[in-house]
Amino acid sequence: MATEIELKAWVDNPQAVQLKLDSIAEFKGSFDRADEYWFPKDGEKRSFPKSGLRIRGETFAFPDGRAEEIVHATFKNKELRDGIEVNDEREFDVSSAAEFEELLALLGLEKRKAKHKKGRSYKYQSLTAELTELMGLGWFAEIEILADNSRSETVAKARAELLGFLAKIGIDESKIETRYYTEMLASISPRA
Numbered sequence: 001m002a003t004e005i006e007l008k009a010w011v012d013n014p015q016a017v018q019l020k021l022d023s024i025a026e027f028k029g030s031f032d033r034a035d036e037y038w039f040p041k042d043g044e045k046r047s048f049p050k051s052g053l054r055i056r057g058e059t060f061a062f063p064d065g066r067a068e069e070i071v072h073a074t075f076k077n078k079e080l081r082d083g084i085e086v087n088d089e090r091e092f093d094v095s096s097a098a099e100f101e102e103l104l105a106l107l108g109l110e111k112r113k114a115k116h117k118k119g120r121s122y123k124y125q126s127l128t129a130e131l132t133e134l135m136g137l138g139w140f141a142e143i144e145i146l147a148d149n150s151r152s153e154t155v156a157k158a159r160a161e162l163l164g165f166l167a168k169i170g171i172d173e174s175k176i177e178t179r180y181y182t183e184m185l186a187s188i189s190p191r192a
Contacts, residue, residue: 004076004087005158006144009166009175011131014139018120018131020169025122025129029062037113037182038104049075051180052113053104057097060121071097079150083178084159086150113182127165137184141171 011017021027037052054074061067076089094100101111119132130142143165145158163173177184 002089002146002148003150003154004085004089004144005147005150005155005162006085006087006142007083007162007166008132008140008142008177008181009171009173010177011139011141011171011175014131014133017139017141017169017171021120021122021129021131024168025124027063028121028123028128029060030118030120031061031130032059032118033057033116035115035117036101036111038101038109039112041108041110044108049077051076051078051182053109055094055097055101055104071095071100073100078180080178081155082159083176084155084162086155088150113186115181115185117181124165125161127161129165129169134181134185136188137181140177141166141169 034057036055038055039052040046040048052075054072056070056072056074058070058072059067060070071094072091073094074089074091076087079086116135117132118135119130122129122131126145128144132140132142134140143162145161147154147158166173166176
């Protein structure tokens with residue numbers, strides 16, 4: 001099981017950041033992601049991830065023009081350490097989103113949150129970087145490292161790499177956002 005260590009930061013000038021990313025990192029493709037978050041119906045008591053079960057429909061366009069449509073189901077235990085997310089994430093593919101959602105409803109879950117983002121994905125050494133437009137909020141740089149564990153020394157090393165890359169693409173640390181996207185969207189929309 002991999003540990004996802006990541007940060008996100010506001011981007012004031014997406015064109016400048018894209019130019020920087022294009023010059024130092026390998027462009028992997030562009031994406032369009034629609035996420036829906038499922039939770040137990042109100043009033044039901046059960047053990048369930050605080051962030052819910054995410055169903056992501058994604059279209060990924062590779063640089064060679066090929067496109068792939070995928071549906072992922074994801075649940076994770078999230079933790080924030082010094083402004084960096086450390087997540088124990090589990091993800092699997094779903095062959096039919098409609099049938100899987102029907103199963104979730106039968107199991108007593110309901111859709112409560114959603115988000116939609118588009119962007120470009122890059123690879124740079126051990127990290128993945130994405131320039132993302134989150135509909136309703138704006139532009140972000142998302143930078144992630146997958147680690148073998150979440151020990152403090154591992155997180156500290158990854159944090160230094162993430163912050164170093166953030167500086168390389170011209171974004172100040174003051175732009176780091178520690179709130180979750182769904183939390184930010186909920187503050188502007190009651191059903192985000």
